[in-house]
Amino acid sequence: MALGKDYVTQECSIARALEIVGERWTLLVVRDALYGVRRYNDFLVHLGIPRAVLAARLQTLTAEGILEKRRYQESPPRDEYLATDRAVALWPTLRSLGLWGRQHFGEAPLRYFRHAGCGTELGPYGECPACGIVVPVKDVLMEPGPGLDPDPADPVSRALLRPKLLLRPIGTDRV
Amino acid sequence: MALGKDYVTQECSIARALEIVGERWTLLVVRDALYGVRRYNDFLVHLGIPRAVLAARLQTLTAEGILEKRRYQESPPRDEYLATDRAVALWPTLRSLGLWGRQHFGEAPLRYFRHAGCGTELGPYGECPACGIVVPVKDVLMEPGPGLDPDPADPVSRALLRPKLLLRPIGTDRV
DNA sequence: GCGGTTGGTTCAATCACCGAACCGACCCTG
């Protein structure tokens, strides 16, 4: 975020956070990372983001320690971007933001998030009402809801139709 | 948010939410509204936002039902912008975002948020650890922390140095 | 040798944001 003026005058942790994740697309990239998207091309087709912007966001997110660039094969050299603890720590924010969007502007739920251990749907703060604990992100099970297009075009959306644990890499079933 | 391309392809409540509050400055305007800022000029000096951008944000936030424009005096005609339920519903998001910013990128806490009833500092989800309840926004007491500039320039920041309940209008002690 | 995949970079056009100036309605003061 640097558009002539940043939020430096704001003495506020919210402003500090928005300096880093407040740019366009950035929070959606983090969301996808938590959903298990890891590769440049998968982010690209799933988000419909311009390539240059995606490259810039991945770079700043990596520089800020929110994603981690890791080589997963040597020949040809290929890197993937993994969600770090800082990205995982954004889960409550993303969860409450999504809940707000659905309750005030959405219709049918698009995705359900459950406690993988017991199947109970998460409460507003990511807690499991049945178990009385805050569910770790890796134990959150994501399932498609009724509002979701059952036959999306891109393979990443299609992979996300199947129930999956957050942070687990998507199995795109590439051909 | 309309820059040639919006987030319409995203079937996601987070994307829906970001369409509305994802633009630059928007979440800071909502934050200020929760802090008790109500007037155009107070937003202006506190945020340091360009006038045209502020006018645009206030208009869209009003149109989306997040703020409510209300006349508070007739002559000269003056309006104020009040936080609606939709703005209040963003409190968990702002709270967790601010917490994330402080824990990962901040140093000393800038503001404390306490349960007005018992004085206990709020937990990460806006709950009172002592009382075991989620504290309603109007019962949240905001107090300055050690990291805050003790003598800020603008009168709104100065007014926010005193402990105050969220949503209560700031007393700017205007001359 | 050829086409395909992956992960980018470059570039012109467009759009949003910035800062400063201007404006109109109203008030208060002398």
Next chain:
DNA sequence: CAGGGTCGGTTCGGTGATTGAACCAACCGC
């Protein structure tokens, strides 16, 4: 009743970010 101040904007030129399309390079499999 003229002059200055406040409040809540609008207008406008300049700058910077975003976009979409094109290009590119390394490598693979055939």
